[in-house]
Amino acid sequence: MTSTSAANFSSIPILDFSLLNPDQPPPSKQTFLSHLRHALINVGFLYLKNHTVPQHIIDKLTIEHISKLFDLPQNAKDKIKMANNEHFLGYSRLGTELTKGQVDQREQFDFGTKHKCRWQKGDPDYYRLWGESQWPDEELIPGFRETLETYLEAVEDLSYSFSSLVAEAFGLGPNGLNHFYETKELMQHRGKIVKYPIVTGGSDQGVGPHYDAGFLTFLLQASPHEGLQVQNLAGEWIDAPPIPGTFVINIGKGR
Template sequence: MAMDHDPDGFVPIIDLSDRHTPHGRAAVAAAIGRACEESGFYVVVGHGVPRDLVRRMDAVTRDFFALPDAEKDRVAHRPGVSGYRRVGGTSAHSIDRASPPDLCEAFGVHVTGDLDAAERARLGDRWATWTLANVWPERPAGFRETWLAYLAAVRDLAADLMRLSALALGLDEEFFADKFDHDGSSLAANHYRPRPRHPLPGQLRRGPHTDFGALTVLHQQDGRGGLQVEDTAGRWRDVAAVPGGFVVNIGDLMARWTGGRWVSTMHRVVNPPPGDTSSRLSVPFFYLPDHDAVVEPPPSLAGAAAGGGDGRAYERVTAGPWMSGKLRKLFAAAD
């Protein structure tokens, strides 16, 4: 069910505690549907991911980013998401918008990254970064084990959110299941260092962008703001960090699957005010479909735009090549 909104009133908080009963599941699905039509963002609590696991993930990831750059560079991996990226490795090029490099360092892995080379070779071309092997740092102790445990937990949560999304759309609950049975999903950590003294004009911790997968499940650091979403009037609205909650938003492929009924919303991470010397950590999980999944609205949603969608026509696409094109642009800043 939907709970109180965040202080800015644009992103609802949805309690998933009742999703294990038919009545509760229907109520949660309805709340998700409303959120995805209005803002494309919501916050979930009562999600079942152990609080201790989130704390361990937060701690071990902070310890990694505290290592010297030279040590982190040992697990650098190009192109794209796998491994470590220094500050400036991404920009808003994925939406064809010129912008300065982001003020963010990052580390990432894929659910497919620990498969053997032959299995990964069947998952797409060289810009399909989920075909790359994961590279794991030797320090801090327990890093790989903690990341894999966290990855499994949020992946399970994302799969259930997709089932709830299908219900919200009037589809069979398992409509999306065969589109994610060898998914190329990724887990990343974004570390925003203290504000530089002289950022470039328009340079942000993370420039305006949309996510391009199905949905994103984001852990935000408690007490550290900065995430903003753009509303239909073009205003930037703050998304507060809810203790124990995850921010969820849909991506471009989900907007395509719904014929534009649901919106993939522009968002950004703004710089702290002058004099603020704090850093910030966020951990997004990107739920990405199979590389060979066909993405097109089912017949019941094909005319969604005429019934209140975004008015665009969405042609049929294959997920892998489409996502690879987005990734190529996203990491253009690092080339």
């Protein structure tokens, strides 16, 4: 199989994180790394099942809190709108963003892992990008902040483990990518909670074709509704339907 034909994939590979458990025979890890290398080089997307983020945290977030978050009164949402925050964290109304000149029909909240802005006069301006999240009032949605912060920390831990596996898949050793990162205390990771409403008339674009700029994206498809697609080198759009118990992971395209 040539590299071109391999990259004209017709499905998204599913990788099993449990192959890395200590009680698995040694060849299991090599099998995982081989599958990961294929996904990284030829697809750029994968499903990860049997991961380390506790299911009860995912259930608490998605079942108890997410619908309540979007059902908040509009004035409560606007109180934490992104325009109020120099760290680009907060709420964005439906139709606020564009992708390739077309309106995105999505409503969203952007939150970050715990972080204090460390920018001081004379520091690079990009330090301003990292800082504290804006949160809805606790009495309006009790327990949401604690649950989401716990979830983000769990995904963050998984991401560091996964980054080490990416390095190993490329033969660099588990620490092969570490020099690209700041220490954990100086980094901030972001989570976006998105709702795509039913649209009647006009554009039905939830979010248009795009690349993610970050190194890794961990996408939790929190409903059974399909919509995510991935494009192969032939220009074909391949469905990536929700699979319970998985994250969709994609490799971003840095600029």
